[in-house]
Each structure stands twice: as C-alpha cells, then as structure tokens.
Amino acid sequence: MRITSRKKTIAFxxxxxxxxxxxxxxxxxxxxxxxxxxxxxxxxxVIFFGFIIAGVxxxxxxxxxxxxxxxxxxxxxxxxxxxxxxxxxxxxxxxxTLQQREVxxxxxxxxxxxxxxxxxxxxxxxxxVLRAARVVQKNAALNKSEIDMGPLVxxxxxxxxxxHHLPSDAIAWDLDGKTAERICVAGDREELxxxxxxxxxxxxxxxxxDAHIRVEVITPDLKRVQIKVQDNGIGIPGGELKRVFKxxxxxxxxxxxxxxxxxxxxxxxxxxxxxxxxxxxxxxEGTGKGTTVTIELPRYQQ
Amino acid sequence: MTRQILIVEDExxxxxxxxxxLEAEGYKTQVAGDGEMAxxxxxxxxxxxxxxxxxVMLPGKDGFTVAAELRKANHFIPLLMLTARGHPEDVLKGFxxxxxxxxxxxxxxxxxxxxxxxLLRRREWSxxxxxxxxxxxxxxxxxxADSLREFDVYSFAGKQVDFGTLELSANGRVFxxxxxxxxxxRHLISNSGKIVSRKQIxxxxxxxxxxxxxxxxxxxxVRLRKYIEGDPSQPQHLLTVRGxxxxxxxxxxxxx
Numbered sequence: 001m002r003i004t005s006r007k008k009t010i011a012f013x014x015x016x017x018x019x020x021x022x023x024x025x026x027x028x029x030x031x032x033x034x035x036x037x038x039x040x041x042x043x044x045x046v047i048f049f050g051f052i053i054a055g056v057x058x059x060x061x062x063x064x065x066x067x068x069x070x071x072x073x074x075x076x077x078x079x080x081x082x083x084x085x086x087x088x089x090x091x092x093x094x095x096x097t098l099q100q101r102e103v104x105x106x107x108x109x110x111x112x113x114x115x116x117x118x119x120x121x122x123x124x125x126x127x128x129v130l131r132a133a134r135v136v137q138k139n140a141a142l143n144k145s146e147i148d149m150g151p152l153v154x155x156x157x158x159x160x161x162x163x164h165h166l167p168s169d170a171i172a173w174d175l176d177g178k179t180a181e182r183i184c185v186a187g188d189r190e191e192l193x194x195x196x197x198x199x200x201x202x203x204x205x206x207x208x209x210d211a212h213i214r215v216e217v218i219t220p221d222l223k224r225v226q227i228k229v230q231d232n233g234i235g236i237p238g239g240e241l242k243r244v245f246k247x248x249x250x251x252x253x254x255x256x257x258x259x260x261x262x263x264x265x266x267x268x269x270x271x272x273x274x275x276x277x278x279x280x281x282x283x284x285e286g287t288g289k290g291t292t293v294t295i296e297l298p299r300y301q302q
Numbered sequence: 303m304t305r306q307i308l309i310v311e312d313e314x315x316x317x318x319x320x321x322x323x324l325e326a327e328g329y330k331t332q333v334a335g336d337g338e339m340a341x342x343x344x345x346x347x348x349x350x351x352x353x354x355x356x357x358v359m360l361p362g363k364d365g366f367t368v369a370a371e372l373r374k375a376n377h378f379i380p381l382l383m384l385t386a387r388g389h390p391e392d393v394l395k396g397f398x399x400x401x402x403x404x405x406x407x408x409x410x411x412x413x414x415x416x417x418x419x420x421l422l423r424r425r426e427w428s429x430x431x432x433x434x435x436x437x438x439x440x441x442x443x444x445x446x447a448d449s450l451r452e453f454d455v456y457s458f459a460g461k462q463v464d465f466g467t468l469e470l471s472a473n474g475r476v477f478x479x480x481x482x483x484x485x486x487x488r489h490l491i492s493n494s495g496k497i498v499s500r501k502q503i504x505x506x507x508x509x510x511x512x513x514x515x516x517x518x519x520x521x522x523x524v525r526l527r528k529y530i531e532g533d534p535s536q537p538q539h540l541l542t543v544r545g546x547x548x549x550x551x552x553x554x555x556x557x558x
Contacts, residue, residue, distance in 0.1 A: 078387070082359055085386040086313050089408035093319040096411040101326055114315050260359070 006071050010064050017060030024052045072248035072263065079262045083125040087118035125262075131194060132247065132264040135271035142188040142275060146300055149183045149217055149225055156196035157215055164204045166211065171200070173215040183217060183225050184300040191272045195280075198265040199229045199293045205259050206291065207233035225299045230292040236284040244282055245270040253287055266293075273297065305352040305422055306330045310340040310368065311384070312360050320355065327415060337363035345375050353421055358385035358396070366399040373400035378478045380421040384409070394518040397482045397508070424481075428467040456491055458552035459539065461530055463487060470529050477529045482508065486522050490540070490550035499547035523548060 028049035035042045094111045097103065103111065134140050157171050185192070203213045214230040236244060240251045248263040270280040278297035284290065307329045311317040317333045324331045332351075334340040337360045343349045354372075358365035365383055372379065381403075383396045388406035396404045403417050455464045461472035468484050470477045479487065489507045490498055500519050523542075527534040538554035 082386045085407050086316065089386070090313065090315040090319060092408045093316065093323070093411060097319060097323055100411065101323075107322075114318070118315060259361075 006067055009067050013060055013063045017056055021053050021056045024049055076248040076263050087122045090118045091115050128264055132268055144186050144188055147185050147187050147189055149185055153217055160200040170211050171213045185225055185297045186300040187276045195269050195272050198269050202265055203229050203231035207231045223299055225297050227295040232290045235287050235289045235291055237287050241282055304330050307353045308332050308351040309355045310334045311357040336360050337368040344377055354379050354381045356383050366395055369399035369401050380425050398521055400480055402481045472530050494550050494552055497543050497546055497549050
C-alpha cells in the first residue's frame with residue numbers, strides 16, 4: 001500500500017515538473033517571437049527562462065530521489081527492526097523458560113549457549129549500524145598498521161564457515177600461489193575484517209544451500225592487492241550493479257527478497273575500502289549467474 | 303487427547319524455544335522452516351494439526367501469504383500469527399489474511415501460552431457444538447439481537463449465523479467465518495438498524511487504535527457481503543453509510 005502511494009507521489013512530481021517546464025518553454029518561445037528584433041532583451045530573456053527551466057528540472061529530479069531514499073530508509077528500518085527484535089525475542093523466551101520451568105542441566109547449558117549466540121547476533125547488528133554511521137564521518141581516524149592480508153583473509157573465511165555452519169569445501173581459497181610471500185596493506189585491522197566478513201556473508205546469503213565460494217588474493221602488480229570473492233549465487237541484474245553500493249539499497253528480484261538484510265553491507269565495504277585509498281567493484285553476468293566482488297587496496301611497500 | 307501444534311518459524315533458536323515450551327505444556331509439536339513446507343503439510347499431505355503458530359517474516363512465502371492461501375483452500379485451522387512487525391496496519395493485514403490471533407515479538411511466554419490455550423478451547427467448543435447441535439430453543443431465545451451472546455445462533459431473512467461454530471448458512475450454502483469476521487458481524491447485528499462507525503469497529507470490536515487505516519474494514523465487509531447478500535453489489539443487509547460506517551438490517555428496507 002505504501003509503495004503504490006510512493007509511486008503516485010513520484011508520478012505526480014514528474015508530471016508537475018514536466019508541466020511547469022513546458023509552460024516555461026512556451027513563455028520562452030513567445031518571448032523570442034515577441035522580441036526577436038531587440039537583441040539585448042532577447043538574450044537576457046532566453047538566459048532567464050533557461051535558468052527557470054533548468055531549476056524546475058533539477059527540482060523534480062531531487063524530489064524523486066528524495067522519495068526513493070525515503071522508501072529505502074523504510075525498508076532498512078523494517079529489516080533492522082527484525083534483526084534486533086528476533087534475538088531479543090529469543091533471549092527473552094529462553095530466560096522466561098528458565099525462570100518458570102524445571103530444566104535439566106544439559107538443557108540449561110544448551111539454552112545458555114543459544115542466548116550467547118543471540119547476544120552475538122544482536123551485537124553484530126548494532127555494530128553494523130554503528131559502523132555505517134562511522135564510515136561517513138570524514139574525520140574519524142583509522143587505526144592503521146601493517147597487515148598481512150593472507151592470514152586476515154584466512155581468518156575471515158574460517159569465521160564465515162563457522163558462523164554459517166558450512167562444510168569446509170564450501171569456501172575455497174587461493175593465495176595466488178605465493179603462500180610464503182607476505183602481501184601487506186597499511187590499514188585498520190578491524191575495519192578491513194569488517195569488509196571481508198560483509199563480502200563473505202553476502203556471498204553465503206545470496207547463494208544456494210550448496211554454496212561454492214572462491215576467495216582469491218591476487219597481486220596484479222607491485223602496487224596493488226586484490227581480494228576477489230566469487231560465488232555461484234543469484235547474481236545481480238546488469239542495471240543494478242552500480243546501485244548496490246548505495247546506502248540502504250537492496251536489489252529487488254524474486255530471489256533477493258527472501259534474503260534478510262539491512263542494505264548496509266556493500267555500502268560499508270566501499271566506504272572503508274575508499275578510506276584506505278582503494279576501491280570496491282562488483283561484477284555479475286546477470287540474474288542466477290553468480291557475483292564477483294573485488295576489493296582493491298594499495299599494497300604497502302617496505 | 304494430545305493436541306498437535308505446527309510451528310512455522312525460520313529462526314532456529316525461536317523455533318527450538320517454542321517447541322520446548324509447548325512440549326512442556328503437553329502438546330505435540332512439529333516445526334516447519336518455511337511457508338511452502340507448512341502449506342505442503344497442511345494442504346497436500348492433509349496432516350492433522352489443532353493449531354498453527356505462524357511467523358510472518360519467512361523466507362519465500364511470508365506468513366500473510368501462507369494464511370491467505372490456507373483460508374482460500376478452505377482450511378480453517380486456528381492460526382496464531384507471530385511477528386516482529388507490530389504496527390496497526392500489520393496487525394490488520396494479518397487478520398485480513400485470515401489469522402485468528404496476532405502476537406508481536408518480543409512476546410511474553412505466559413501470554414503466548416494463554417492465547418494458544420484459548421484458541422484450542424474455542425476449537426473444542428465448536429467441535430462439541432457440532433456433535434451436539436444447538437437445540438431449537440437456543441435459536442428461539444436468541445432472536446432478540448441486543449442480547450447476542452458469544453455462542454448464540456442468530457437468524458435473519460432465511461440466513462443463520464452460529465457464533466459458536468463460526469458457521470454461516472445462507473442461500474443454501476455454509477460458510478466458515480474467521481474470528482475477526484464473526485466479531486465484526488456480531489457487532490453489526492447487535493446494533494441492528496443503527497449506524498456503526500469505522501472507528502467504533504476498530505476500537506470496540508478489534509481493540510485497535512483509531513489511527514489505523516480504516517479502509518481495511520471495507521475488505522471485511524466485502525467478504526461478509528459475499529456470504530450473506532444475494533447480490534453483493536446491491537447489498538440489502540450490510541449497508542454502507544457514506545463517510546461514517548456501516549449499518550446492518552435484518553430485513554431489507556421497504557419490506558417492513
């Protein structure tokens with residue numbers, strides 16, 4: 001219901017913009033017709049009307065953008081509400097159970113474990129939201145140190161495996177055949193881990209149950225390090241490739257709406273990568289053909 | 303007899319916690335991880351359950367869709383909807399889809415259990431009424447509309463509503479009403495001839511706050527009209543009072 005009313009708002013704004021622009025254009029033409037003999041008022045008038053028309057068009061564009069952004073913010077709020085409420089509901093349910101029922105020792109331990117996992121999930125969501133707010137602050141300091149990307153990627157892969165209960169062959173990883181060599185980057189360890197875990201989480205989330213994910217660390221030349229994460233998931237339609245990095249943006253295809261997400265992941269990935277002087281890219285052959293995310297960072301030279 | 307409950311919840315932790323508690327209460331439970339599986343169990347395999355606990359945010363078909371498809375297929379299992387979305391619009395959407403009760407997360411364990419008990423109790427009552435059909439005196443007594451109690455039978459213009467079994471017989475057919483539909487109809491019948499405003503319906507019948515989108519009620523009226531009106535586009539009993547609400551007439555106007 002809300003979405004249709006948004007569409008109406010957009011249609012109205014566009015119609016109004018076009019109408020006003022058309023009126024201005026008609027006035028402009030009449031001005032030209034009426035004043036074609038006198039050069040100064042003619043030129044001034046044309047410039048003046050040109051400004052008005054440009055203003056109307058710009059205004060319409062911004063209005064439509066604002067409406068779209070509101071829509072995304074709404075869906076973000078819904079997603080975050082769900083992500084926050086679910087673990088709280090679970091913790092509360094288990095606490096009330098422990099409070100009201102006779103629970104055996106083994107069962108009790110299991111309940112504690114469940115609640116602990118829920119607090120981790122809660123913390124993860126809160127951190128993700130806070131991180132998204134932090135990465136847009138220009139003056140926030142990066143805690144930079146020299147980081148060997150090999151072990152960092154390996155840790156992230158292990159973490160993703162355990163978190164999503166994946167078999168060990170679901171994520172294959174390759175260090176460009178140079179396991180002995182250190183591939184270093186000057187960066188903030190915590191932030192870069194967040195980048196990797198976001199990319200890996202996406203790869204798992206948008207893949208079928210038997211996910212095949214390939215992680216590669218490549219050094220195309222002496223100055224750059226690339227981390228490629230390739231999955232066999234639902235892919236991204238060509239027209240959406242640029243937008244996926246926008247804050248709150250989520251691709252709406254039949255496969256993706258089933259996946260829960262806040263629309264912050266890739267936004268965080270690109271923002272952090274850029275702050276490290278790098279860039280994040282995403283490639284996909286299209287819907288159903290998998291996605292490859294590439295993180296490119298400047299290599300640290302001793 | 304052990305009651306069987308089907309839990310449709312994709313969050314594993316919640317599903318496990320619910321299962322544990324319901325089993326501790328003496329119910330038999332099964333968990334379905336998504337809506338498709340639940341629909342398959344209920345509609346294809348015709349598995350017998352006494353109650354359905356349904357989460358809304360599910361992968362694939364969401365809870366609203368599952369509820370609507372069940373009701374469309376004439377499956378009238380008591381349905382308790384659980385959801386993280388607590389806005390009045392969402393609550394109404396749930397009831398519209400065919401839920402019998404709605405609980406928003408996070409919920410209180412005891413309230414959840416109480417609601418489950420009450421839904422099961424109602425199912426038992428309606429079963430008891432089917433086996434011991436209401437006697438004629440009960441129908442006769444309930445003729446006066448102002449004293450319409452919960453399990454009464456009300457007749458008008460050759461149609462009969464049984465608020466105990468939630469069954470409506472009209473035009474030679476029997477319809478099963480959802481709780482929400484029955485409550486709305488009862489309220490309108492209790493106020494026969496008087497105008498009932500949309501706001502009144504929201505607050506007094508469904509206990510919802512007045513800033514809810516009142517158009518949701520219209521959908522219920524459309525459904526009720528399909529049951530009781532010969533021609534739903536020319537309503538004789540459920541009349542719209544433009545800008546205010548609705549009015550129920552036991553006998554069509556002009557026939558008095």
